Amino acid sequence: MEQYGYTDLPALMTRLTGDEKHDWSSASTLDVLWVLYDRVLGADDRFLLSKGHGPAAYYAVLAAKGFVPVEALDDFGSFESILGYHPDRKLVPGVEISSGSLGHGLPLAVGVALAGRRTFVLVGDGELDEGSNWEAVQYAGRIGLENLTTVVVDNHTATYGWPGGIEARFALEGWHAERVDGRDHDALERALSEPGGPRCVVAEISR
Amino acid sequence: MSSMRTRFYRTTAQALADDDRVAAVFAAIGIGEMPAHPRLHDVGIREQLMIGVTAGLALEGYRVVAHSYTPFLVERPYEQIKLDLGHNDVGAILVSTGASYDASTSGRTHQSPADVALLSALTGWTIDVPGHPDELERALAQALAGDGRVYIRLSEETNVAAANGEHLNVLRRGSDDAPFVVAVGPSLSPTLAATADLDVTVAYLSRVRPFDAAGLAAALTGTDVVLVEPYLAGTSSAEIARSLADRPHRLLALGVENVELRRYGTREEHRRAHGLDAEGIRTSIERFTRSASSVAA
Numbered sequence: 365m366e367q368y369g370y371t372d373l374p375a376l377m378t379r380l381t382g383d384e385k386h387d388w389s390s391a392s393t394l395d396v397l398w399v400l401y402d403r404v405l406g407a408d409d410r411f412l413l414s415k416g417h418g419p420a421a422y423y424a425v426l427a428a429k430g431f432v433p434v435e436a437l438d439d440f441g442s443f444e445s446i447l448g449y450h451p452d453r454k455l456v457p458g459v460e461i462s463s464g465s466l467g468h469g470l471p472l473a474v475g476v477a478l479a480g481r482r483t484f485v486l487v488g489d490g491e492l493d494e495g496s497n498w499e500a501v502q503y504a505g506r507i508g509l510e511n512l513t514t515v516v517v518d519n520h521t522a523t524y525g526w527p528g529g530i531e532a533r534f535a536l537e538g539w540h541a542e543r544v545d546g547r548d549h550d551a552l553e554r555a556l557s558e559p560g561g562p563r564c565v566v567a568e569i570s571r
Numbered sequence: 572m573s574s575m576r577t578r579f580y581r582t583t584a585q586a587l588a589d590d591d592r593v594a595a596v597f598a599a600i601g602i603g604e605m606p607a608h609p610r611l612h613d614v615g616i617r618e619q620l621m622i623g624v625t626a627g628l629a630l631e632g633y634r635v636v637a638h639s640y641t642p643f644l645v646e647r648p649y650e651q652i653k654l655d656l657g658h659n660d661v662g663a664i665l666v667s668t669g670a671s672y673d674a675s676t677s678g679r680t681h682q683s684p685a686d687v688a689l690l691s692a693l694t695g696w697t698i699d700v701p702g703h704p705d706e707l708e709r710a711l712a713q714a715l716a717g718d719g720r721v722y723i724r725l726s727e728e729t730n731v732a733a734a735n736g737e738h739l740n741v742l743r744r745g746s747d748d749a750p751f752v753v754a755v756g757p758s759l760s761p762t763l764a765a766t767a768d769l770d771v772t773v774a775y776l777s778r779v780r781p782f783d784a785a786g787l788a789a790a791l792t793g794t795d796v797v798l799v800e801p802y803l804a805g806t807s808s809a810e811i812a813r814s815l816a817d818r819p820h821r822l823l824a825l826g827v828e829n830v831e832l833r834r835y836g837t838r839e840e841h842r843r844a845h846g847l848d849a850e851g852i853r854t855s856i857e858r859f860t861r862s863a864s865s866v867a868a
Contacts, residue, residue: 454660460630462658465650471620472655475596475627478612496651499617 368428370398370549376424379437380447392519392546392569393486394421399552400484400515401429410481412461414469415488415517416450423447423456431458467494470514474500477512477562484513484556489530489566490521504562505538512562514539517546519569534564543568575725576668578704580604582711583636583666587611593715594633596625600640601668618643622651629661634715641669641683641724649689657693662718666711670726670757671802671827672841684827688806690722691780697721698780700756700801703733706777726801728757728838736777739786745772750795750823750860753787755779755807758799758847765852771797779807784814794819795863797856800826801847823859825852 368376373394393415405411413422423440426432432447439445446455450464461472466488473485487497504512516530526533531541539562544551546567555565573581580601586593587608594610598621602613610633614620618639625637637644644667645652656663667686674681690696697719701707707725714721734740739753742763749770754762759775766773774790776783779800787796796815800806804826811822827845834844842848846855 452658462654465654467619468623468651468655471623471651472627472630472659474620475624475629476631477627478624479628479631479633481631496619496623499614499620500623503614503617503620 366434370402372428373398373421373424376427376434376437377420379434380420380423380440391421392488392517393418394424395547395549396486396515396517396552396567397421397425399549400486400556401425403549403553404556405484406482408481410460410473410476410483412463412469412473412476412483412485413451413459414461414463414473414485415466415491416463417466417488419447419449419451422451426456426458429458432456466491467496470497470500473512473514474504474509477504477509480511482511484515486515486517488521489516489518489526490523492516492526492530493522493524501534501537501539505534508538508562510561513556514562514564515556516564516566517569518543518566519571529566531564531566538562539564541566573704574727575701575704575707575729576601576604578708579638579666579668579711579725582708583638584608586636586715590634590715592632592634593636594628595636595638596621596628597637598639598643600643601638616643618648619651622648623655625663626651626655626659626661629656629663630659634662634664634718636664636666636715638666638668640674640681641667641686642681645686645689645722646683652690653693656720657695662720664711664714664721664723666723666725668725670724670728672838673727675838675841676835678835679831679833684803684829686724687722687779687800687802691806695720696780697778699723699778701725701777702730702736702756702759702775704729705733706736710777724756724802726757728801728842730757730760734759734775734777736775738778739774739776739783739790741772741774741790743771743773745770747792749793750797750856751787751791751793752797752799752856755798755800758801761842761847761849762799762852764849766856769853769856771856782807782810782814784810787811787814791815791820795821795823795859797823797859798825799847799852800824803827803829821859821863823855825855
């Protein structure tokens with residue numbers, strides 16, 4: 365199988381055709397996704413993409429890592445394609461949850477973590493407007509769900525912002541929370557590999 | 572005879588003790604009735620989370636029981652039921668308590684007559700409406716042994732005796748042309764009382780989805796069908812229409828009226844207000860039969 369690296373991702377993403385509307389959203393997750401799949405996730409771990417909007421970067425990483433045939437990128441969004449604008453776990457190898465409706469992944473991740481899995485879930489700062497997330501944040505914090513890590517890609521799209529910072533809100537609920545440069549692979553790797561949880565890693569993406 | 576709720580808590584606690592595959596997720600309601608167990612998770616009054624956690628555990632292979640009051644189990648987290656369970660295509664057992672108007676003094680906030688209709692609109696649900704605690708126990712045991720999506724609707728209303736309603740079960744035969752009355756779950760006892768001296772066939776059904784279309788098509792000898800459901804009137808009308816699409820028929824669908832009643836009082840008063848007590852059912856059937864006679868004339 366051909367080996368792909370980080371520098372191949374832009375080319376893989378350009379193979380995704382159609383009128384995908386979430387270019388910015390997709391690009392904002394690229395580095396976090398790569399670091400997770402290239403450096404952090406083990407065979408027994410679970411990664412849940414909650415922010416299903418703009419999945420181009422996700423599909424590119426899955427293709428680079430051999431989950432999805434690279435050729436599948438070419439008919440993105442077509443009737444026969446396995447790759448839609450929101451991922452479907454029944455269609456896409458390697459996809460753990462079907463997502464697209466915001467605010468579902470973090471509660472699902474709590475369940476997966478309760479089952480004993482080391483679990484990572486990626487949400488967006490805009491997605492955190494959905495109240496369902498906070499039910500999960502509160503509960504996971506209170507019960508000290510150690511094997512759960514939430515990565516918040518913060519590209520500052522929340523309608524009313526998060527005064528005081530997203531990490532402060534997670535910390536208030538009992539999470540270990542920190543903000544790192546969302547383009548810095550070493551910083552992301554270190555933050556995502558820290559033991560003890562629940563952990564919140566806010567990946568800052570400057571617009 | 573213990574109530575359905577009591578039987579549910581006891582059976583679920585036993586399943587947790589006996590089967591490592593079983594987990595349960597509660598949202599405060601009912602947690603005081605359960606012995607503590609490492610796989611019994613109380614998320615507090617967070618019903619969206621309850622369904623999300625249920626689905627997450629199911630993704631990892633657990634057979635999960637989620638439980639709350641009907642409106643908070645079915646209506647509030649409806650999108651989680653649709654997506655987290657349905658779209659992700661994992662199984663779970665949702666067990667509600669409260670039925671349509673068990674909380675008669677609590678008003679509309681605690682009443683959910685549309686629950687079966689809502690879940691019927693989603694894909695792949697088995698829906699059990701037991702009419703007796705023994706039926707609940709059997710339905711729950713079947714659900715625990717399986718891996719599909721199952722909704723079990725508990726009720727404070729129960730029939731005098733248990734019956735088997737997994738398939739359409741004809742309990743009393745009238746003449747060939749007599750109305751064919753299908754009583755669902757706890758509607759059976761008032762239906763039998765209403766029709767004791769009428770020329771009708773009475774059949775019982777507790778598993779309403781998948782609907783036993785073949786059973787109805789095979790058992791019906793006349794043209795008139797009366798459906799008595801303890802939830803929103805007409806919930807199974809489309810199922811009956813589909814099963815009888817190849818023959819002329821008439822349908823009277825009785826159930827909880829789609830109204831804002833704005834009344835408190837007792838369950839019995841609510842049942843009467845919706846025409847679901849024996850007198851109301853009898854009156855409706857007699858009017859239905861007379862209307863057929865006038866059409867024929």
